[in-house]
Amino acid sequence: MNKPALRSTQIAENNNGTELVDTSAQFLALFEAERKRIYAYIYAFVGDKAAADDIFQETSTILWREFDKFTLGTSFTKWSNAIVFNCVRTFRRNNKSLVGLSDEVLNELVANADYSQSSEQRWNALQSCRAQLPESDQRLYQDFYVENQNAQEIAGNTGRSIFGVRKSIHRLRKKLFDCVDRKKREGIF
Numbered sequence: 043m044n045k046p047a048l049r050s051t052q053i054a055e056n057n058n059g060t061e062l063v064d065t066s067a068q069f070l071a072l073f074e075a076e077r078k079r080i081y082a083y084i085y086a087f088v089g090d091k092a093a094a095d096d097i098f099q100e101t102s103t104i105l106w107r108e109f110d111k112f113t114l115g116t117s118f119t120k121w122s123n124a125i126v127f128n129c130v131r132t133f134r135r136n137n138k139s140l141v142g143l144s145d146e147v148l149n150e151l152v153a154n155a156d157y158s159q160s161s162e163q164r165w166n167a168l169q170s171c172r173a174q175l176p177e178s179d180q181r182l183y184q185d186f187y188v189e190n191q192n193a194q195e196i197a198g199n200t201g202r203s204i205f206g207v208r209k210s211i212h213r214l215r216k217k218l219f220d221c222v223d224r225k226k227r228e229g230i231f
Contacts, residue, residue: 065109065110068109068114069105069106069109072118073102073105073106075118076118076119076122079119080098080101080102080122080126081094081098082165083123083126084097084098084101084126084129084130085165086164086165086168087127087130088130088133088134089187089188093133093137096133097126097129097130097133100129100133101122101125101126101129104125104129105122105125108125164222167221167222167225167226168218168222170225171217171218171221171222171225172218174221175214175217175218179210179214179217182196182207182210182211182214183214185199186211186214193207193208193211
């Protein structure tokens, strides 16, 4: 049954017939329990507070609007993560200037993610892996992911070829992915 955006109750069947269910209260209880995790999950993908705030606002609206499609008793985390991920992808598609992990790496990370573990733990694992990088890789990470410089700008600043910079970025992504994956297999998070 589709519910209007402002409808706060719905009829649910139970063993004794039907009952009125306060969907607003159910949604708020589930959403409030996951609010920080959802924001951390978004931020982990975009690395920009303003973008994360925008995506969080849009995602929250969609989660409420689509709540009638959620099955009580199933994992709200998994359900919400699917919506969050689609919002992040849409945002990235519409904002090509947003630099971060490529869609391929983003999809691979999500495909291999264990949703029962918090995004904050994965983010901490990524930061731990980043801290283990050699100084040159840390600088490349800073330039490319934090300062949003493109390969051409980095090449110009370092005197390297664009091809060499792109190859280094690819190796950096692989190192980070492998490190986080290793930490996951070792049960560190």
